[in-house]
Amino acid sequence: MLSSADPRGEHTFPQLIARNARVRPARTAFRHKDLGIWQSWTWAEVHDAVRAYAVGLHALGLRRGGKVAIVGYNRPRLYWTMAAAQWLGAVPVPVYADSVAEEMAYVLAHAEVTHAVAQDQEQVDKLLSVSERVPTLKHILYDEPRGLRDYDHSRLHPIDEVIDEGRKRLADGPEAADLLARELEATQPADLAIILYTSGTTGRPKGVMLTYENVLRAAEIGCAFDKLNESDEIIAYLPIAWVGDHIFSYAQAIVAGLCVNCPESPDTVVEDRREIGTTYAFAPPRVFENMLTLTMVRMEDAGALKRRMFKFFIDHANKVGEKILNRERGVSLWDRLLWRLGDLLVYGPLKNRFGLTRIKVGYTAGEAIGPEIFKFYRSIGVNLKQLYGQTEASVYVTMQPDGEIRADTVGRPAPQVEIRIDENGEVLYRSPGVFLGYYKDPEKTAETKTPDGFVRSGDAGFFDQTGHLRIIDRAKDVGRLRDGSLFPPKYVENKLKFYPNIKEAVAFGDGREYVACFINIDLVAVGNWAERHGVTYGSYQELAGHPLVYDMIEKHVDEVNRSLASEPRMGGAQIKRFLILHKELDADDGELTRTQKVRRGFIAERYAPLIKALYDGSTEADISTEVTFEDGRKGVIAARVKIRDMKTYPVEAPALEMAA
Amino acid sequence: MFYREAGQYKTSYAADMAVFPLREDRIGLAVIILAAYALAFTRNDFLLQAVMIPFLIFSLAAIGLNLLTGYAGLLSLGTGGFMGVGAYACYKLMTAFPEVNVLVWILLSGFFSAAVGVLFGLPSLRIKGFYLAVATLAAQFFLQWAFNRIPWLYNYNLSGAIEAPLRTLFGVPIIGPTATAEVRYLVVLTLVIGLTWVASNLVHGRIGREWMAIRDMDIAAELMGIKLFQTKLLAFAVSSYYCGVAGAMLVFLWYGGAEYTVFDINQSFFILFMVIIGGLGSLIGSFFGAALIFIMPIGLGIALPALLGPFGINVGAEVIEQLRFMIVGALIIFFLIVEPHGLARLWQIAKQKLRVWPFPY
């Protein structure tokens, strides 16, 4: 493993690329599914291209400290742009490809970019449309020439031409090479490597400045932790402006010399991942969740025999799979053999379908993942782990070491990371990856960074008995019941939502006597369940109000209560009453955000009679709501909704003090 | 189930256009070929002589007809005749030039049937479909007549039959009474594998695309610069070549001698069954079809008495034969109903199922 203390002193990415070209020139560095096949580039070719590119960019006027916007989906040439810019000491500023012109204009102007590199015509159009508002922008480069033939090319350049220009200059004389050598030496570890804009939930995006040292140290931590090396494959499909992609697909790739694969298009990621068979993967929980749901739904359509076989082996995997993966003792030989057989018949093929056959380690982060889902993947032999990270930390805050992997925690502090939890339960951390500051925003920087170098994460959490960190909610969302016990609504809701039958849950309780909750059933899952159990229904509303459905949901809620009771400080948040909503929460009605997040306040207002009923002890309540149908018409649906009382469990765990 | 596609990515067009792009398929094929060769060492004469050798030869003939009917869309009922041309040409050549190795003649004899095929393919420019099929019947009946009536073709043998004289390869008899079933099986297997490989190359390249183009939409094909006539004739030539070689192999590597009746209209139908049941436009289907049409009745002949025996029903050989006919007929209809596109499609579906295993789709 390399560290920044390497005597050769490679402390920037261009230097590491040069090293890779030296150490492993023939190994594939990048692949891109294009024109039907995986076009490949070796480290030597990449090195060569980046050098030429840097010269070309220099010729276009890019200088040390200049900012280069990079807009588009994951493409090798866009990653090379980062390296070429960094070679010259300029700062790449990746921008979300799907951001609208307005946001782009802000980021570009705020970062004062001089050059912008776009993936295709669409992004070029966007850039051109905002170029007036970005007076610093001089040149626009693009990767895919399609449709751009007739554009005015006075300030528009194909990347290939720029690279060719660089090649020509390098061939023409030693000046260009000298320049490259000079610039390479001039960059220091503490120099600004990249600015990543985070789309804050509120307000303008903030530009997180990370130095070479930040990014490199973080990447090295990750590589060392999971023993990544040049034989690994990763698929780059997450937005390049997101820190995760930058660390995984750029920094770690260059540090470990592994191969980055760019999918053909966002729609083909699944197939492309399957083709490549990545060994190292990252995906947000919803990706894993979707895969599992799809698996279950599809298996419903399989023949009876196959379904029984599937169930048998999945049950078996549930029993022993994780233990086998964790190399725990106490699994009988028979169970191991059976698991092997299951691997041949079920787990292996499943992993194959998911493209996870060769997976060494997979990460999920960003949100809590359902324990069932998490366990499922682990039990079939996918080494799935959670981590907790932030842009400001160059990702890594906590990680799960092998053998200590649990669904409900995000793991121990990552190497070289210190964590403390303040009196409000907010998590603070300090590490080599901690960022320089927000670009052109010292105020915000000061708000986030404590004088002693800790960063406020904004998340509430606690360490459990095993020393693992648990994140419960955004710090500002955590409320308290009247008796003062903690009420983290999202934590409770997530626990509910882990059941496939429950699509949404909205928990109430801040400042009230007890916790009560709205539940939205999942039509697909419950519909399937109903079909199997002979429950007939004519509408969603009817299904939602069906007593058997209530019974089923009650069981889920009961389980959630039991698990809450067993957790420190969470016992008070047990659900006393719940009801099943008669309609699906819908973004068209304003109940959800467009990203499908619950708008708690709006719902509370809209369903006020129901909330009232939840807290006044009545067993049912009437409600009528205006809804928007798919064709845009509006209508009113009225319903009488039943309410169930739940049993709560005595709190087992001692109420730990939050300050660890 | 056995597919582990993850990690099988193609970085070149050559790899992407390979006939078997998936590693598991390549392994499977290798295993099948090895097993096929291993079969020779079972020394089970019944298996080799009565099952495997004819199965392979008929598969080759079915491939030949499939190239014409399945790929180029030209229905032919003259397969038996074209096979006969190969057999008689081979006989003439090998008796006229005994010093040249017989394998050369087997492979060359196909060119004669190709020429005859082209001749009878000439009407295909003007006539199509069933009309063309009946036109090929003219070839069938004329050729059959010629094999019987032109004594020069069978060297004026009094028996009117052509017989396989002793011929050796590296000193081992491969043709003639002393050639063991194992040796002939190995020769047949090797020839069939080689020729199948060539057929696979053809259908996966420009020529195969042109054939399929005229099959699917001949007018559009012509307007794209494909010369219909040449392409159709090429299909006739290649198809007849395969049939001819199969015919020569049939006589010299299986029967050991034959009368002209071997190449009668029933032979043509027999091969056509194989092609259709196996799947039009599929090489592997030709093998499946040959297996079903040729091996299944043999299996039934063995299985039926065993099945009926325990029930005390002891029937004569002819009842078995009649039941065999009925079952084969019913199965043909059954398979057509279940999968009109032939066993090859079932195979594809099965493969697809294995690929998406455990999912149903």
Add this chain to the structure above:
Amino acid sequence: MRAPDTPILAKGDVLLAVENVSLSFGGVKALTDVSFDIRKGEIRAIIGPNGAGKTSMLNCINGFYHPTEGRITFKGATRRRMRPYEAARGGIARTFQNVALFKGMTTLDNIMAGRSLKMRRGFFWQALRQGPALQEEVEHRRVVEDIIDFLEIQAIRKVPVGKLPYGLQKRVELGRALAMEPELLLLDEPMAGMNLEEKEDMSRFILDVNQQFGTTIALIEHDMGVVMDLSDRVVVLEYGRKIADGKPEEIKRDQRVIDAYLGVAH
């Protein structure tokens, strides 16, 4: 691969001249004394009511029908009784009113089939599928991939075309015609049966083809909006006779055209 004796035409030269062409089947006259020309690099529309002889005209141009009278001159050469494949070799490609794809083949193979003309390797190498033949396949595959990329049909590359929706089939058919690298592309109602979005896409592709590759295009289309937007010149047929010829604006004003056709459409 231009034959050495054919003149190299500049943009705007007459690429194809139709002179006094008449066509009849038995006693029925499909075309009567039609003359017009198509110039290099233009988009030429042929419009007219149903049964006006538009498709027959295209059929004559690419040699599927042989005019009873008159002559057709392509790139300065007049061929009597030209066979369709000769037209194709000469550089005329076309698409069809009712999609005429090779249903049993994949998108890729369909477009590859369009490269047949350009493929040179003979039977021997084809049979081996090694060396030169494979090399040739790869070369042409590269070209085909560019077309696939151009038409944005990557996702259906290996799907049998029979399973594709109509709009995509039309696109594949265009791709197949483009694979021939034609000098003159005949499009027979390329947008028939398409929804608005598909029509827009198709229009964009047609314009791109015309501008990017400089391909001369003759198209039959019923959607007047499309015709007026796309074409440089329009020829109008009615009952097998030419009734007007000119720029779209002129055609729009032509009384006979309005009477015969536009009046109904608008």
Add this chain to the structure above:
Amino acid sequence: MDLLFKIFVEPFALMVSAPDLLAQTLWEGLVGGVLYALIALGFVLIFKASGVFNFAQGIMVVFAALTLVGLHEKGVPAVLALLLTIAVMFVLAVAVERVVLKPLVNQPDIILFMATFGLTYFLVGLGELIFGGEPKVMITRELFLPQGATDLQLFGGVVRIQHIDVAAAVVASLMIAALAVFFSKTRIGRALRAVADSHKAALSVGISLDQIWIIVWFTAGIVALVTGIMWGARSDVSFALQIIALKALPVLILGGFTSIPGAIVGGLIIGVGEKIGEFYWGPLIGGGIETWLAYVIALLFLLYRPQGLFGEKIIERI
């Protein structure tokens, strides 16, 4: 030169010198042609109404005749056996519709063609299982068919006319006339013609496709029975008879697959053509050319008219 003489002069000389032989040859040709036409008629009926190229027509001929004779052998009176055989052919038609046609509706022609191969196999097995494989003598007398022959003194020679052949010609003519009436005068018949054009059109007449298929196959079964009786009376009833059905194929080419008059005229042309060819030119190359002569005649004809004698001219459209 000698060869040319033998080809172009001698046969004609023989025709002129022995007009009785010519007359006899023509008569035999016509009789053979009628029987070919009958088999072809079975094909045409089914092809017209269901688009199926029914390869099993040959075995249906054998099966029908075998049932008739077989029943009689088992002691059933001839007329009752005839009625029972008709009933069997009806059951067969229903079974074919249920088991073969219905599940394969809308499949390509070649698949249906293939299915009739399966049917052939099945019927061969079934027929032999029930009735045994040995040839049987047609119950000519019991069916009141005439036997014996009349010698006509013509052209200074004798032309022998078999009564059974006359009967065959008469029955065939009646049969064709009946079919013609059936097709043009009855509602079902009109529906049958409509179905040849489009399946929907037939539905508008108020007859379901299933019924139509049953009727057509049943009709073809009757035709097969008649053919079987007539041909059986000429030689005997055995499974070898099904091979003759192949002779109907050139007839079909010549007459067109969908034309009933075509089947008749084609049958006569092929019948007469092959007899004349075999008789006058066959000896030149050793005889036995009958087996392929019909196909070659048909093939040459096709090159001239690819759509057959009565088929419609095809104009290719795109």
Add this chain to the structure above:
Amino acid sequence: MAFRKLCLGALTAALAGAASLPLPAIAQETIYVPLFTYRTGPFAGSGIPVANGKHDYLMMLNERDGGIGGVKLVIEECETGYDTKKGVECYEAVKSKGPVMINPWSTGITLQLIPKAGVDKIPILSMAYGLSAAADGNVFPWVFYPPATYWDGASVFLKHVAATEGGFDKLKGKTIGLIHLDAPYGKEPIPFLETQAKEHGFNLKLYPVAAQDMQNQSSIWLNIRRDRPDWLYIQGWGAMNPTAVKEAARTGFPMDRLVGVWFAGGEDDARAGGAGAKGYKSLNWHAVGADFPALQDIIKHVVDKGKSQTPKDKVGENYYNRGVYNAMLIAEGIRNAQKITGKKVVNGEDVRRGLESLNIDEARLKELGLAGFAAPVKVTCSDHSGHHAIYIQQWDGTKWVRASDWIEPMRDKVRPMLEAAAKDYAEKNTGWPKRTEPCDKSS
């Protein structure tokens, strides 16, 4: 006879007793006799009675005598459908079970098996069919062709013609027609007849009938009418024969001048012609009818016990008796082999020797209960046919009646031609093995 039966009975009883002992080795002492038959397909009409005759006679031996020499026969039919493909399948299927000989009953199948016989050491008994040249035992030690070849048949036909016409010199200028199946089988007599035509100055006319036109012979008969042959010889099989007889009757050909080879002499062949067939002649070398002790035994032990597929009234028909004759040759071959080798359970090589020294004289026929059933048969190492005497039978409208004495074939003419043909065969099939099998003395 009685004594013999007694002995046999005692032997059988002893064997049965032995068999009842728990000694599986003895219980398995059987001789495997596969019969290639065709009860299906276009030639089933001829195939069924033959199959029945073969099967029933051997069955009778099992039932009556407990097999041959005390060893039970395992009789297994294999259905060939007269199809060469299936014949080869049958051969491979039975080969592994140790058959003592093969009776292919199809010229096509015989041709396939001839080269294999010597290699697999299984003799082929092709009784009056197959490859004529195979009658030369010096070249074909493994193939047997008793009691006569097709050339013998044709020569007897000619002798009959000459006798009727009043001598060979009367043949000059006559026209003799051969109506034959257009296949190697049908064409067999042609070379012999051609040489005879040259020698005696008659005119030979050929009327080939294609297999698919077997039942559609009208143009052939037109030709016959034109050529007006004086005599017609039928070399046909299956459905061709009844059709030919019928056509002859229809066209008024004089039936007593129509002679069929022995395979054109079935009752069904003649019956088809109805009353008009009266007078039709065919060759034969064994009797028709069931008035022989052996046939009565068949009825008693097999048919009446329901162990046969034959209706009682068909026992004794021509082709049935041919099957019986064939089975008799099989049985005698085995018995002779037992005698020569002294073994009870014999194998193919033994039976080859048995067949090669076969000598069934009148006495033996009598012993068998077949006195007068056929002429004596003798096979030698060099002569695998014997060229035995043949007689002419005639159809009286309902049954076959004998119409001539035994007529000896023209052995002097046939034999040299056969030997030349055998030589030719061996030459053309390079590597044809020289005979190495020693010759046993005829018994």
